[in-house]
Amino acid sequence: MQLRLDDEDRQVALGECLGRALQGRGRVHLSGELGAGKTTLARGVLRAYGHQGAVKSPTYTLVEPYELSLDGALVTLHHFDLYRLGDPEELEFIGGRDLLAEGHLCLVEWAERGEGWLTPPDLEVALRHAETEGREARISAATTLGEALLTRLEDEVSRDQRLAGGKA
Numbered sequence: 001m002q003l004r005l006d007d008e009d010r011q012v013a014l015g016e017c018l019g020r021a022l023q024g025r026g027r028v029h030l031s032g033e034l035g036a037g038k039t040t041l042a043r044g045v046l047r048a049y050g051h052q053g054a055v056k057s058p059t060y061t062l063v064e065p066y067e068l069s070l071d072g073a074l075v076t077l078h079h080f081d082l083y084r085l086g087d088p089e090e091l092e093f094i095g096g097r098d099l100l101a102e103g104h105l106c107l108v109e110w111a112e113r114g115e116g117w118l119t120p121p122d123l124e125v126a127l128r129h130a131e132t133e134g135r136e137a138r139i140s141a142a143t144t145l146g147e148a149l150l151t152r153l154e155d156e157v158s159r160d161q162r163l164a165g166g167k168a
Contacts, residue, residue, distance in 0.1 A: 001138070001139045001140070001150060001153065001154060001157075002136065002137065002138050002139075003136070003137045003139075003157065003163065004130060004134060004135075004136055005037070005130075005134050005135040005136065005137055006133065006134040007134060008037075008040055009162060010134070010162055010163060011037045011040045011041055011044065011135060011137075012040060012041075012043060012044035012047065013044065013160055013162035013163050014041060014044060014137060014157070014163060015040070015041040015042065015043060015044015015045045015046075015047065015048070016044045016045070016047050016048045016160075017044075017048075017153060017156035017157050017160050017163070018041070018044065018045050018048070018123075018125070018153055018156075019044065019045035019046070019047070019048025019049060020048050020152075020156050021149055021150075021152035021153035021155075021156050022045070022105055022149060023070065023152075024049075024068075024070045024073065024075040024105055025102075025103060025104070025105055026105060026106075026122040026123065026145060026146070026149055027100065027106045027108065027119070027120075027121045027122050027123075028045075028106065028107050028108065028121055028122065028123045028124075028125060029108050029111035029118075029121040029123070029124045029125070030042065030107060030108065030109045030111070030125050030127065031109075031110075031111065031112065031124065031125070031126045031127070032126060032127035032128055032135075033128070033129070035129075036127040036128055036129060036135060037127050037135050038057070038109045038127060039055060039056070039057040039081075039109065041125065041127065041137075042055060042057075042079050042107050042109070043055040045077070045105075045107060046066060046068070046077065046079075049066075049068035049069065049070055049075055049077070050068060050069060051066060051068060055079070057079075057081045057083075057109065058079055058080065058081045059081045059083055059084055060084065062080060062081065062082065062084070062085065062090075062091075062094055063078050063079065063080045063081075063094065063099060064078070064079045065077070065078050065079075065099075066078075066079065075105060076103075076104045076105065077104070077105040077106070077107070078099045078100070078104055078105070078106045078107070079106075079107045079109075080099075080106065080107065080108040080109060080111075081109040081110060082108065082109065082110040082111060082113040082114050083109065083110040083113065085110070085113040085114060088113070088114045088115065088116050088117035088118070089117065091114055091117050091118070092117070096117070100118070100119070108121070120142045120143060121142050121143075121146070122141065122142060122143045122145045122146035122149055123139060123140070123141055123142065123146045123149055123150060123153075124139070124140050124141075124142055125137060125138075125139050126138045126139075126140075139153065
């Protein structure tokens with residue numbers, strides 16, 4: 001799936017659609033250069049679960065946990081930023097296995113820095129600056145769960161008026 005995101009509002013809208021499609025579970029790797037909009041997309045995912053506070057990239061802490069609600073059920077979301085990760089083994093020292101466990105929703109920025117330690121994601125979202133303005137998003141499934149999530153995401157995007165006309 002490919003989308004053109006002309007502005008920040010559309011990036012957040014895509015994140016909200018992604019959050020609804022995820023239904024509180026799954027592992028999503030977010031890739032793209034600095035300033036591509038990974039944290040903006042994460043903010044949209046969090047908004048899908050009712051989070052209205054600030055969302056900052058956990059560059060120095062590596063992970064920011066959120067306790068959220070989905071239809072009255074508790075959702076644990078871990079937002080990782082591995083940009084400053086020196087070695088993938090550092091994930092072991094911060095309790096990465098527990099944080100990335102099944103049943104949690106995990107968004108991982110700069111996942112390539114955890115290569116060899118991280119398990120494959122369900123979805124991969126690659127963001128890049130568009131040639132003129134805005135961003136382009138390429139979303140692909142990497143697991144069987146990811147394929148189902150991608151189908152739900154396509155349905156969510158098709159219903160979201162803010163994203164109308166953005167398919168690349």
